[in-house]
Amino acid sequence: MNKTVTIGLLAFALAMTSWMPAQAQSPTVPSSSEKVRDNPAGQYILVKAVVGKALDMVDARALPVEPEGYNLLKYCWAPSNVLGEWAERAGLIGEMVVRALETYSWQRDLARAGYPAEPAAQAIGRYEAMLVATGFTDAGRARALDGLVADLDAVRHSTPGTLRVRAAQRCDNRRRSLELNYTTMPQDGRVRFIPYVLHRICETQRLDADDPVRCDYWMNGKTDGPMSFAGETVYDVRWADGSTTTGRFDPEQSRSAGTVALRLRQPKTK
Numbered sequence: 001m002n003k004t005v006t007i008g009l010l011a012f013a014l015a016m017t018s019w020m021p022a023q024a025q026s027p028t029v030p031s032s033s034e035k036v037r038d039n040p041a042g043q044y045i046l047v048k049a050v051v052g053k054a055l056d057m058v059d060a061r062a063l064p065v066e067p068e069g070y071n072l073l074k075y076c077w078a079p080s081n082v083l084g085e086w087a088e089r090a091g092l093i094g095e096m097v098v099r100a101l102e103t104y105s106w107q108r109d110l111a112r113a114g115y116p117a118e119p120a121a122q123a124i125g126r127y128e129a130m131l132v133a134t135g136f137t138d139a140g141r142a143r144a145l146d147g148l149v150a151d152l153d154a155v156r157h158s159t160p161g162t163l164r165v166r167a168a169q170r171c172d173n174r175r176r177s178l179e180l181n182y183t184t185m186p187q188d189g190r191v192r193f194i195p196y197v198l199h200r201i202c203e204t205q206r207l208d209a210d211d212p213v214r215c216d217y218w219m220n221g222k223t224d225g226p227m228s229f230a231g232e233t234v235y236d237v238r239w240a241d242g243s244t245t246t247g248r249f250d251p252e253q254s255r256s257a258g259t260v261a262l263r264l265r266q267p268k269t270k
Helices: 002-020 031-039 038-053 056-060 077-114 117-133 138-158 194-203
Strands: 179-185 190-195 233-237 244-249 259-263
Touching: 002 190, 031 077, 031 194, 038 077, 038 117, 038 194, 077 117, 077 190, 077 194, 117 138, 117 244, 194 233, 244 259
Parallel strands: 179 259
Antiparallel strands: 190 233, 233 244
């Protein structure tokens, strides 16, 4: 994790001390989503650390900073285009993943717009603290954005050469199709799926990420139509003979074909 990210997480942790009261230790919680609801501040730090190790999606969306200024909402981050089929099922942790991606993109782009790393990271940390304090609600995020724009405007006035920052909504709710069919070879396989980022979060929570009770984001494969796969996805196929095949795939490699094929792996001959 680079220095700027570390500064951002530290700023977030410090900001949280003024936003949230101290909480007593809770008993062991059996599932990932319950862990998140029980301790959103601590779990957001965990989520951001996990997302920070796989920033391909952030870099893939990188666009030049416009000469007239930087729009914080230019990338339209939303659970539907980050998690696809899992946007609703992921719930609070899905919102955390999206906001982590969003703030990483800001750290990268604000540096390009001339903002010094530490003041920008501290402003982002205060934004994140307000998100947690307001439960990642839309209204809370709107207020947090207003505060972030004001903080960055103060940095701009004390740092010559920085570009103006705004938060102009430009998303029109149109989404690119993320739908893919899947097939098993042979065709008797029963499949379940989970986005890789959610699988990694469960592992980092020290849960059994392959247990659908503990890691409660697994979803059985649909048999009546395609599914929306937004990013790298973990799968588990159970075959008629009781054997299983596990792995993960990148849906982008199957977009042109429209179908991802999951095959029974034959045992290697000695």
